[in-house]
Structures are given as structure tokens and as C-alpha cells.
Amino acid sequence: MNDSTLALAQRKKRKTKWFTHEAITAYLWLLFPLAWWGVFFLFAFVRGFVFSFTNLTISISKISRFTFEQYTRLFADDVFWTAFRNTIIWTLVMTALNNGLGLFVAYLISRIHHGQKAWLTLLFWPTLVSAVISSQITTLVFNPSDTGIMNQIIAAFGGKPLAWYNDPNLSLFTLMIIPALLGFSSQMLIYYVAIEGIPKSYVEAAIMDGASTWQIFEHIYVPSINSAILYNCLLSIIGGLQVIGPMQLITNGGPSNSSMSITLYMYNALIGGENGYACAIAVATLNVIMLLSILQIWLQHRISRSEEAL
């Protein structure tokens, strides 16, 4: 008997039956959830993919033909590329700020002895702030009129008021500030939990050896929490690539598309009845996000394997 037939024989032996009592009850339980999931996830996903290769609009109810025209249009569309650039900038800046601030604050909290929980509670509440509310806060603080809080502060120091989100050069940057200030809480909590998991004896041993605070941070903290860093960064990146709230609610992508994001552009295409084009935009960005997720899982796997090897 050669190897492949042996393997086959073994597989046959391990084969469990389809219609055991347990299997039937399991599938009965799963029947409704899986059917629902099939319609609203699987079917929706495949349909979106298919639609992106059609010339579907709201006025054409039947799909007429297979075409790449949505994609050729997409790649030639300047607004899409502006939206793409803005979304990438937003994602990079927000990922850096959310994780930088989150890690910094979590580290600070872990270094004090009393009231750690109180500080966590105090700094975690901004997760409750919805996109609608944080956008209204942005319009209060960065109002382009002379009565905006920031403009008044500038005026108090003798500066000239800025147009903030009405200025094409400043709009994207202005929209970032309040979300960055209110957006690091969940990262902070995850980093805090990860830091608390670091054995104190490691840190003590390093202190005995005369390591500086930065050396301890770099060589003990960072390697110990790298899976938390990976997870948080991925979450920030996925969230960032799908950003729509501030742009939609404050500037609607303007002025002159300077704060347009991919999701907002897609949303507007959908509202405008260009369903096929909206799907093409979604598919083009979706691939990036799915690749990133797969990359993260692969990296996570590698990290856990190298940890096991240690």
C-alpha cells in the first residue's frame, strides 16, 4: 500500500456520518440563523460583487449586460482618487493618533497605583459619543465664523481667524481633530489590559540590570503587547478606511471634494441611483480591507507560533 491510499484509508476511518442524531439537531438549530445569514450576508456580498460588473442604475431595473465600464470609469475618476487619497491620509493619521494616544495613556495609567479604574472610567466615556454628536462638537469648536471657539482663541492671541473646514487646504485636517481627541478610548483599554498582563518580575529584573525607562518600554512592554498592537492597528485601519461620519455630516465632502471619503462617495453614488458604480467603489475598497484582515490573521498566527517556540 502506498502513502496516498494509506492516507485515504485513514481519512475514511475518521469520517463522521452526516445524519447522526446530534448532527440533525445541530442543523435544526442552525437552520434559521444560517438561512438569514445567507440572505443578508452571503447573497448580499455576491450580489454586490456581480453588480459592480453591470451598468445597473436605479432606472434600469434589469441587469442588461456584463461590463467593465464601472471600473474603467472608477480609475479615470478624479473625485474617486481624491477620495482615495483623503481616506488613506485619514486612516494613517487616525491609526497613528488613536494608537499612540491610547498606548501612551494606558502606559501612564498603569504606572500610577491608586485610582487606575477611576482613570479608565473617566477616559473611556468618549466611546459613547456618536458620530452625529462629535460632528456637532466639531462645528461648535471649529466654526469658520468669528464666533467659533477656536477662532476666538486665535483672536485672543491676536491671530487671524481661519476658515477651518471651509478651507480646502484645512478641511480634512479640521475634521480629524475631535475624532482623534475622543477616539482613543477603546485602544487605551485594550492596551491597558495587555500591559497589566506583563509579569512584573520581567520589569523588576530589567530594573536590577539598570535598564532605563525607555529601554524597559522598548524591550519588555512592546514585545509583550505586540498582538494587542496588531489587533488595535487593524481595527483602526478597517474603521478608518470606512470613515464617513464627519465628512457626511459637516462638509458633505466639500469644499470642492477636499474632504471627500471613499464611503461618502459610494453613499452619494447610491443615493444618486448609480448602484453599479457604488458597488464598484465598494468592491475596490473592500479588497484592500479583506487583504489587511487576512494579513493580520497571518501575522497573529506567526506571532503566537514564535511565542510558543520560546
Add this chain to the structure above:
Amino acid sequence: MTKMKHLSVPLEEKNDRPALHVFLKVLIVLVLTVFAFLQVFPFYLEFIQSVQPIEGFTPVDGKVYFWPVSWNWSNYATAIQEGDLLTGLRNTLIVSFSFTLISAVIILVVGYVLSKKKFKGRNVVTIALLITMMVPGQMLMITNYQLVSALNWTSTFAALILPGIVNVSGIFLVKAFMDSVPNEILEAAKVDGAGEVRSLFQIVLPMCLPVLATYFIMTFIAEWNDYLWPMLVTGNEALYTIQLKLVFFGEGGGGGWREVFLRSAALISTLLPVIVVYALCQKKLIGGLNISGIK
């Protein structure tokens, strides 16, 4: 790893430079206070704006009001009435509660079955569900919007509640928890003659309550804060959720300062309920995020 932590002496006690440490700690608390202050301050200004008099008052140019010229609590009543916020609140409560309850039952059942039942195809189902976690919501938004329109759901609550009830991340939350429960406990129930449904609701459900409580709070807050999907699918103003009421607050009104102050009052009224829920449940919420997965 965590066991070792408790055996060791806190590291600060060994430090032989106490003066520096007090200084450092004060510095840390100071920095944290600055962060907390920066986060709260805009909301404070929003609150001050919300109680300014809505008639016969125009803010002086170039002045930040850290204190209102007079306290007009009636602004809140006016804002709630003009913005129709109570309808928004009712709709949000209906949507959030129904969604959270229905999806909680589903994640309980599916999480339990995927964790404890041995059947052919289990791995396929698990991996298929796992992959959907990676699909961004915007992709599904377009086609689900068309589906919901085709089903004529756009002027009913169904459009807001039903599409996402199979919550995959919730399923894996329950599954991860059930994986840590030894099989013997469930088998003991089977020996006692409990049927499938009974053992699910009398044994599995009570065990999962802490996880479900966390899921409940997190989902409830997420539903409360969601605006994009409701904005897309709700054709009927009577079904607007509270966030939508806030988005469209004062639309068609005259604008001006009256609108600005009332909008601030509406914002504070929208934020306050979640803050209260948070204050009551913060232990569950903060503790729960620890369960939900990061080692």
C-alpha cells in the same frame, strides 16, 4: 503569566529614589487630567450654550461664554418638543431593544451549537462565518438597501432591526466562552433527561449571562449611536431614530442663534441617556471588553 504577577512585590516599593517618584506621579496625573479635561471641555461649552436664553440674546463677537447669561432650563423642553426627540427616543428604544434581544438569542444558539455539538460541516460553517467578519459593512449596505426596498420594509421598523440580526462577532463571543465550559456540565444535564431546548435555556443561558450582559450593553450603545443605516433606509420621518432627529434638528427652521442653542440642548439630551447607562454599567462594560478577546 498572570499568576506570577501576584507573587511579585510592586516594583515601585523597591525604588530608592522616592522624591523623583512623587514628582513623576504628579506629572502623570497632571497629563491624564489634561486629557480628561480636553475631552470634557467641548461638551461643557455645548452645555453652557444649551441654557442660554433663546429670545433676545446675541452672543458678543469674540467672547467665549464659560457661563451662561442666565439659566434657561426650559430650552430643554422646547428642544425636545421642537425636535420631536421623544418620538426619536421611542423609536431608538424599540430598534435597540428588539435588535439586541433577537440577536442575543441567535448568538446564544449558534455560539452554543458551534462550540458543543459535533457534526459534519461544523468547521465549514465556522470558517464561513469567520470570513464574513472581515467583510466591511459598506459592501453589504448597498445590496441590503436594495433588498430592503424590494421587500417594502423602508417605512417599517423591520428595515432597521432585521438585516443584521445574525451578529457574527457576537456568535464568536459566545463560542469563545462556551469553549471554556467543560462538556461534563452539559452531559450531566443530558443524563438528567433534559431536552435540547430545556438544557439550552436552563443550563447554557444562565452560564452565558455575563457574556450576554456585555454583549447587550455594547450592542445597545452601538445601536443607539448608529445613524448611517437608519438614514439610508428610513423613508418615514415617524420612524427616525434619535440620532436622525439630531441630524435633521431645526431643518426648515429660521436658523440663527435660537436654533444653535436649541440644537445644543438636543445634543445634551441625546448624550445624557447613554452616559447614565454607562455610569450604571461601567464595570460590566470595561470588564466585558477584557473577556471579548485580547490576550
